[in-house]
Amino acid sequence: MTAGTILIAALSYAQLMLALAACMAGWRTLRGPRAQDRVLGLDTLYVTTMLLFVVTGMRIGTPFFFEAAMVIGVLAFAATVALAKFLLRGEVIE
Amino acid sequence: MRRILPHPLLTAGLTLVWMLLTSFSLGHLLLGGMIAGLAGLAFARLEPVGPQLRSPWALVRLGAVVSVDIIRSNIAVARLILFGGDRHHRRRSGFVKIPLRLQDPMPLALLAMVITATPGTAWMEHDMDSGILLLHVFDMREEDDWQSQIRDRYESLLLEAFA
Amino acid sequence: MSTPLDTLPLWIAIPVALLLIIGSTLTMLGALGLVRLNSFYDRIHAPTLGTSWGTAGIMLASMLAYSWLDGRAILHELVIGSFVMITTPITLMLLSRAALHRDRMEGNPDVPPTSAPPED
Structure with a gap:
């Protein structure tokens, strides 16, 4: 068994697990039942997608996925904070 | 300068x-x-007043304690999610109120990071006037246990670091 | 199938693979908790699995592999890792405050009453 096969197996496993995680987070986002559950699901979806991008970037070997992952990370933060603020007060900017 | x-x-x-x-x-x-x-x-x-860092060494010790706790609680929570507690202990979650001695925003923010980063405890809200922190604990065993856990393990080191 | 990582020696490939497996499994378990747990306050614990060791494991794996390949320390991943570490408490705190606020407004008996005087 060579290093290449071990890594391919680990990378495929990681991609599969993260895709599964994204599906489950998406299920919670769609299902609810309440608004805060949806926001939590969306936040988890963002984080798992970000990790999936990093793993895919590792596999293909381009740095572009990494940049995209960073953008997703920043967007996740802004989006979740705005949504939580909206739930707290009913408006985003006071 | x-x-x-x-x-x-x-x-x-x-x-x-x-x-x-x-x-x-x-x-x-x-x-x-x-x-x-x-x-x-x-x-x-x-922000007119910067945080007064007294002892960086205490922060390093806190970092070491926290990284061990993160690994331990990761394993504990992962097992609870998979198996839902063992035979003689059913998982029960609940809220805990903890009176904090910390008052400055900077160490409080660090404490919030520590508590959130360790799975199994979630920072709910902190009342600045009374200094009471509302914590949600994923796997409650003893209420006193959590008070001393937060106060002695993390808060005392933060009090030492920022004076 | 091949990847640029084929040239890694075995003694680096094994820790990289282990870190990838640990990180992705923890993230998946966190998402599983999000689906399986019954109340919102239980569910808010689940994603922290993915944002603590899930992220850390995958970032460490990527750092290790590409530092070896390029022959110098690649630390990009530290930026994402520390960013996730810093922002997760903020989002979860705001979200749990919002949830507490909404539950109190509806008079949900499972939630402890506020210790602060009403804000507005």
Whole structure:
């Protein structure tokens, strides 16, 4: 068994697990039942997608996925904070 | 010196991030340093009093304690999610109120990071006036246990670090 | 199938693979908790699995592999890792405050009453 096969197996496993995680987070986002559950699901979806991008970037070997992952990370933060603020007060900017 | 560089740690950290994202070269050190210096000045306008870091050593110890706790609680929570507690112990979650001695925003923010980063405890809300923290615990065993856990393990080190 | 990582020696490939497996499994378990747990306050614990060791494991794996390949320390991933570490408490705190606020407004008996005087 060579290093290449071990890594391919680990990378495929990681991609599969993260895709599964994204599906489950998406299920919670769609299902609810309440608004805060949806926001939590969306936040988890963002984080798992970000990790999936990093793993895919590792596999293909381009740095572009990494940049995209960073953008997703920043967007996740802004989006979740705005949504939580909206739930707290009913408006985003006071 | 304090007027040009009001937040030396912040400026150094931002310069480091800049160079991590671009490359380690003299040009980027100068450019990143300049931008980080401006950011430090802007931050000083927003926040008049900087945090008074007394003992960095206490923070290092806190970091060590927390990283061990994160690994342990990761395993514990992962097992609870998979198997839902063992035979003689059913998982029960609940709220815990903890009176905190910390009052400054900076150490409180660090404590919030510590509590959130360890799975199994979630920071709910903190009342600045009474200093009471409402915590949600994933796997409750003893209420007193959590009070001493937070107060002695993390809070005392933070009190030592920031005076 | 091949990847640029084929040239890694075995003694680096094994820790990289282990870190990838640990990180992705923890993230998946966190998402599983999000689906399986019954109340919102239980569910808010689940994603922290993915944002603590899930992220850390995958970032460490990527750092290790590409530092070896390029022959110098690649620390990009530290930026994402520390960013996730810093922002997760903020989002979860705001979200749990919002949830508490909404539950109190509805008079949900499972939630402890506020210790602060009403804000507005």
